[in-house]
Amino acid sequence: MKTRAYYKDGLLTIRFDGELDHHSAKPAVRVIEDGIDTHLPKHLILDFKGLSFMDSSGIAVVLKAFRRMNELEGTVSVDNVPAQPQKVLDMAGLGRLIKIAAGVKEA
């Protein structure tokens, strides 16, 4: 999995490309936490457009980002979520805590 962070005007965006599982979760959490600690953003976007697979390990990753941003009184949203990761996020009811936007449905 590849993660890239962009920061501008209080908004930190982290793009995920590849598969988020237990194997790739630790480096992903590091990128998120480093990004937050460096920029102290008001809002964090986890951009899942390139996320081809996610399991329950990803739920913990999103929750960690949510808790860290909560401490800073900032907000989190998850954007461009493909169908498979969406189904896993739904299981955990994460939509109650975080704004989650589905990705464009593939033809």
Added chain:
Amino acid sequence: MKAVNSMKIEFQSNSANEGFARSAAAAFAAQLDPTLDELGDIKTAVSEAVTNAIVHAYPDTIGKITLKARLFPNNSLDLTIRDWGRGIDDIDKAREPLYTTGGEDRSGMGFTIMESFTDKLKVKSTPGRGTTVTMHRRFSTRAGRE
């Protein structure tokens, strides 16, 4: 029911094998001509079971894990993930949503996901001896699809 095809693979409990195991299961299931959604469900369910074996069964060692798949004539699939690790004391409790012994790296949703992404989940475990997880999943037939 008699299986029309089967496979079994054995691998070490290295986290790098999580992707290998779910891809192998999906590649085998491809014979059923599944939809993308169905393949996603299989990958997710296998990833949960294999990750549990890696994380919970063998917390500080590397151990053996097997993945078996059996294909039945009625377009259904059995998936069995087995470890010889720590085992589970209270299976009913372990299967409850949000129950975890894994701290904040885990969310306690693995068994719940396996249960809802397949049609049947069976868990057998003996503390100190290991755990066997079997999932059964039916696939839509081609004619019944949009």
